[in-house]
Amino acid sequence: MAAETENLRELITRARFVLFDFDGPICRLFAGHKAEVIAEGQVRWLEERGLHGLLTEGEREHPDPHEVLRAVDRRHTGSDLVAELEERLTQQELRAVDSAWPTAYADPLIRTWLAVGSRLAITTNNSPRAVRSYLATRGLEACFTPHIYGRTQDLHLLKPHPHCLNRALSAMGAEAEASLMIGDTPSDFQAAEQAGVPFLGYARNARKEKLLRASGAEHVVNSLELILNLLRAHA
Structure with missing residues (x-):
């Protein structure tokens, strides 16, 4: 336990650039506006347009609206259909901001990391629009602006592709080894690995931790409080 804490301390204190995933480490975006309900709405919207056969049965039942969007994009890359479906998802994410739950200790962690340089x-x-909307409700937008890199209509560049991480590193003039990504999914870990960025997993429950560990993530915490305390102790 002591060795793991020391490893975490080194990982955290040497990070001069910190890349946060949004939904998970910063908030639970869909806490009050469920992702599976949004996914069901996407499927209905496609069916109403006579596109029932566009998705497989597994895709129609998938609880993640991002996966439904990806499935449509694989078959109609760059189409108006994909653009409209992506905008509908963005509108649902913006609606979800009103009932999102802040992740415990995320706000003070963000402010402390910024304060130490x-x-x-x-x-x-x-959607970066949803991210900015949420951050504004917490008074945190200035902590990240202009470095908010989210979904574009080039859906093949979503994580696990490292595109958004590489954009952030390039814009900040950051070296990958001097950076740290905090994420809560295997795709976050895979994107960080491809970008050469050290990774710290956040798992709010045992299922999330199991998935992260299985993907290869070595460092996983169940609360951001530990990160905050280590950072404050070093400040």
Whole structure:
């Protein structure tokens, strides 16, 4: 336990650039506006347009609206259909901001990391419009602006592709080894690995931790409080 804490301390204190995933480490975006309900709405919207056969049965039942969007994009890359479906998802994410739950200790962690001189960015598969809207409700937008890198209509560049991480590193003039990504999914870990960025997993429950560990993530915490305490002790 002591060795793991020391490893975490080194990982955290050497990070001059910190890349946060959004939904998970910063908030639970869909806490009050469920992602599976949004996914069901996407499927209905496609069916109403006579596109029932566009998705497989597994894709129609998938609880993640991002996966439904990806499935349509694989078959109609760059089409007006994909653009409209992406905008509908963005509108649902903006609606979800009103009922999002802040992740415990996220706000003070962000402010503390900024106060000790690190530069911060958000690298997410969510819409950057939804990210900015949420950050504004918490008074945190200035902590990240202009370094918010989210979903574009080039859906093949969503994580696990490292595109948004590479954009952040390039814009901040950051070296990958002097950076740290905090994420809560295997795709976050895979994107960080491809970008050469050290990774710290955040798992709010045992299922999330199991998935992260299985993907290869070595460092995983169940609360951001530990990170905050280590950072404050070093300040």
